[in-house]
Amino acid sequence: MEIVGSRWKAPSNDVVSNLPLYRSAPLLEVRLEDFELFAMDRLRVLRGISDGLSRGKKPEEMQKLVNDLWKTNMRHTLSSEVINKDIISHFVLRLVYCRTEELRKWFLSMETTLFRNRFKLESSDAQRALMAEFDLPYKAVSTSEYESIKDKLGQVARSIGQSLPTADAIFYKVPFEEVPELVAGRRVFICKGYAYVAMNQVVSLVVTQFRSLLSKALILTNRKWTSTIREEKDRLAPIVETLCMSYLGPDYSQPKEFAEISIKDIDHVAKSSFPLCMRNLFEKLREDHHLKHGGRMQLGLFLKGVGLKLDDALAFWRAEFSQKVGAERFDKEYAYNIRHNYGKEGKRIDYTPYSCQKVISLTPGVGDHHGCPYRHFSEENLRAALGKMGLASRAVEDVMDKVRNRHYQLACTLTFEAVHGASCDTGINHPIQYFNDSQKVLQSKNNPSK
Amino acid sequence: MTKEEVEDGRDDMLIDGCEAEVPIQRLPPGFNANYLRVYYGKLFPYADIFKWMSYGNDGKHPACDKSYFGRREFSFTLDNDIYLRFQSFNNASELENAIREKCPFKIDIGPVYSVDPAKRHAYAQSGDNVFTPVERELVFDIDITDYDDVRYCCSGADVCLECWPLMTVAIKVIDSALRDDFGFNHILWAYSGRRGVHCWVCDRKARRLTNEQRGAIADYFRVYKGNENSHKKVSLTTVLHPFLVRSYTEVLRDFFETKLLSSQKIFSTEEKYEKILQLIPDESVTSDLRRKWQESKRSSSSKDDINVIRWEQLKQVLQSGRQKSQGLRRCVEEIVFSFTYPRLDMEVSKHMNHLLKAPFCVHPKTGHVCVPIDPNHCDEFDPTSVPTLSQLLEELNKGDMRDDADNELAETSLGKSIRFFRSSFLQPLLRSCKEELENSYNLKMQHSKNSMSW
Numbered sequence A: 001m002e003i004v005g006s007r008w009k010a011p012s013n014d015v016v017s018n019l020p021l022y023r024s025a026p027l028l029e030v031r032l033e034d035f036e037l038f039a040m041d042r043l044r045v046l047r048g049i050s051d052g053l054s055r056g057k058k059p060e061e062m063q064k065l066v067n068d069l070w071k072t073n074m075r076h077t078l079s080s081e082v083i084n085k086d087i088i089s090h091f092v093l094r095l096v097y098c099r100t101e102e103l104r105k106w107f108l109s110m111e112t113t114l115f116r117n118r119f120k121l122e123s124s125d126a127q128r129a130l131m132a133e134f135d136l137p138y139k140a141v142s143t144s145e146y147e148s149i150k151d152k153l154g155q156v157a158r159s160i161g162q163s164l165p166t167a168d169a170i171f172y173k174v175p176f177e178e179v180p181e182l183v184a185g186r187r188v189f190i191c192k193g194y195a196y197v198a199m200n201q202v203v204s205l206v207v208t209q210f211r212s213l214l215s216k217a218l219i220l221t222n223r224k225w226t227s228t229i230r231e232e233k234d235r236l237a238p239i240v241e242t243l244c245m246s247y248l249g250p251d252y253s254q255p256k257e258f259a260e261i262s263i264k265d266i267d268h269v270a271k272s273s274f275p276l277c278m279r280n281l282f283e284k285l286r287e288d289h290h291l292k293h294g295g296r297m298q299l300g301l302f303l304k305g306v307g308l309k310l311d312d313a314l315a316f317w318r319a320e321f322s323q324k325v326g327a328e329r330f331d332k333e334y335a336y337n338i339r340h341n342y343g344k345e346g347k348r349i350d351y352t353p354y355s356c357q358k359v360i361s362l363t364p365g366v367g368d369h370h371g372c373p374y375r376h377f378s379e380e381n382l383r384a385a386l387g388k389m390g391l392a393s394r395a396v397e398d399v400m401d402k403v404r405n406r407h408y409q410l411a412c413t414l415t416f417e418a419v420h421g422a423s424c425d426t427g428i429n430h431p432i433q434y435f436n437d438s439q440k441v442l443q444s445k446n447n448p449s450k
Numbered sequence B: 001m002t003k004e005e006v007e008d009g010r011d012d013m014l015i016d017g018c019e020a021e022v023p024i025q026r027l028p029p030g031f032n033a034n035y036l037r038v039y040y041g042k043l044f045p046y047a048d049i050f051k052w053m054s055y056g057n058d059g060k061h062p063a064c065d066k067s068y069f070g071r072r073e074f075s076f077t078l079d080n081d082i083y084l085r086f087q088s089f090n091n092a093s094e095l096e097n098a099i100r101e102k103c104p105f106k107i108d109i110g111p112v113y114s115v116d117p118a119k120r121h122a123y124a125q126s127g128d129n130v131f132t133p134v135e136r137e138l139v140f141d142i143d144i145t146d147y148d149d150v151r152y153c154c155s156g157a158d159v160c161l162e163c164w165p166l167m168t169v170a171i172k173v174i175d176s177a178l179r180d181d182f183g184f185n186h187i188l189w190a191y192s193g194r195r196g197v198h199c200w201v202c203d204r205k206a207r208r209l210t211n212e213q214r215g216a217i218a219d220y221f222r223v224y225k226g227n228e229n230s231h232k233k234v235s236l237t238t239v240l241h242p243f244l245v246r247s248y249t250e251v252l253r254d255f256f257e258t259k260l261l262s263s264q265k266i267f268s269t270e271e272k273y274e275k276i277l278q279l280i281p282d283e284s285v286t287s288d289l290r291r292k293w294q295e296s297k298r299s300s301s302s303k304d305d306i307n308v309i310r311w312e313q314l315k316q317v318l319q320s321g322r323q324k325s326q327g328l329r330r331c332v333e334e335i336v337f338s339f340t341y342p343r344l345d346m347e348v349s350k351h352m353n354h355l356l357k358a359p360f361c362v363h364p365k366t367g368h369v370c371v372p373i374d375p376n377h378c379d380e381f382d383p384t385s386v387p388t389l390s391q392l393l394e395e396l397n398k399g400d401m402r403d404d405a406d407n408e409l410a411e412t413s414l415g416k417s418i419r420f421f422r423s424s425f426l427q428p429l430l431r432s433c434k435e436e437l438e439n440s441y442n443l444k445m446q447h448s449k450n451s452m453s454w
């Protein structure tokens, strides 16, 4: 990684913001425990943000949420360490989240939201300092140009409920494509390809810049992680692995929302409420009375997540597997695995059900049935599977369209909507969420009075 | 297999393949596969499409990207709705041969991908998303069926000269914003062959926009709120953005007052004016107007157009000093926008890999050729007199110019469209492409020089 920039030095007298741009990896001695702890704290923040976003929180609510999350999780007993914690945790998570497109996307969007909200809290001097640090190549609009478009700028300001710009107001002239959100909301005056961005809208510019730098950095990190940084890897790999395994996606390890499911309704529930990835595993299991390890993990943890009790889980898996390998072999070889999932064996870690991102990032091999069908099925098989779920051909086309764009979760969301005849505004992020949302819809259909 | 299906059962017909003469003098109107074969054989402007889609990369300049055209997705819809996606061609003659052979009822153009789309599976093996769209024109699709709640002359796929001006208005509003606001220069408008228009923005910058940026432009144009099922509701802010002001004062208001009012007679019956009153969120105003109009029905003696009279009355009430609320004053604009503002199919514009029908296709239902429309003279465009397949074949038959293909084309009524396409769109576009190639090449040379001296 690049060599440290000057901003790692102690703050000088100039205005310096507490908001790092994470342009280069820290040259700091970090204790391994800190390494992991810091990362987990930051992950709590990011997951909180993800949760807030999926609930469709408004900008002001997000601002408050991010602020609270940051304050609760990113403190440090030594005030001098606060910024180090910030930086170290960011770089550790880069390692965790650089490894697939889906992970990168999630990380990018959470970190960008975090950055945006932290930036807004900075003083305007600090904001300007950050802009300078980004080296944004934009020039302030000259006085004569300003005069010539003053009316239009005033019109835009009033159209979005802001007061007229004062005579000394600073505007930046920026290619419109660099401020898409301002364009989308008609919050800027646009002329001949340039958007005139007011000082108080600068956050949008900076965020775009932040986002594109981080996006590039993640790809680079991934490349380096898989090739060059050997010694690093030996040291860090186990930690990164653990972080990956247990902390991706929202926490669905404790099912609370619904009464647990029992073995006798499991077939029925699988048909009505399982997402395609689980439905497929479930059907394959019923058909072959067997699943390979990846499938057992994916389905097993999911069943745990939707409330299948350990005893029921054992009975369920035994009933199937014993038809193929005999009850005895099941008890010897497979039961351990299931108890393990429930944290009753081995390290006694309560494993968390896989999120969509996790499922999508899996790489099923020959004879495997796990993974996300939207990603891993051939077009033909996927069409057939969707047909079996009862999708009309129009809906199938919509889904396939998303698949072609590699929007697997959106495809899953569309399927959900088609199957349930109800909208799913948050989108599908987790197989368990799919299940919960489905149950909600079905329940409200059964007793519409509620 | 597909070829056979196209030809199946047609060997009894008079026309056999592209080179055949067309012996019938009066062709029945409309569309059929054999006429189409002749069209593809003699008239379809392959070379122009190829030049366009190459964006200068077919030249000899060292900065040319030779693989560029070959990475473009074409898709064909054959007879019987057989749909062939991810077709790609390395040069003009491959494109021409495939079209002549398959005789597609519809040709769609998709994005330029990172790799040859026909070989995408080979790359899929190597993992990590190598197959992805990298360039695509910014496109817009406007369809008259989306205006069914504001036109009373036709519905569905039908259009007539009364409702077509809604499309003209859309072209004016969008075209001027694309040029003046977004700074684009190379814009092609085309008739979709039946019920709408397509727009292709081809500037290099437009072709390289991300989905997010495309979405932003689409949203810049959006004034409708609420979901698709509910009737379209325009919601404007108290002060309008300069783009909306310009659209309103330069296009929409005038069109609404001088054309639409009387052509669609939007105040002429109770049912119609109730729809407009619905847009006014003030009981006392609406009941006032309603009373006035119910009375005037009984005493309609005036020779002035009742639609104009009622509109003036409505404006007077809403804009009179008595209405303190800004929102109510906005209502006049909101009504005008509701009836006239362009209704875009957002999804088409937002995603790089949406396919769009190629210009110069023939619409299989109407037989109309998807000809370019001149945005500067879009008022003169008449969808009902667009050349049709049978008309063109007739012209071919009549003329006995056997000398050369280009000449043959020029003599038909398609000739004018092709000449316009070349002079107003293709040539300026290719000039820009050439400059851009030069510039990027010089820049690269500059860089490598610098790095050497360093």
Ligand code: SF4
Residues within 6 Å of the ligand: A275, A276, A277, A278, A355, A356, A357, A359, A360, A371, A372, A373, A374, A408, A409, A412, A428, A429, A430, A431, A434
């Ligand atoms: S997107 Fe998620 S829920 Fe849907 S099938 Fe894939 S992993 Fe399952």
Ligand SMILES: [Zn+2]
Residues within 6 Å of the ligand: B151, B153, B154, B158, B159, B160, B161, B162, B163, B164
């Ligand atoms: Zn009409």
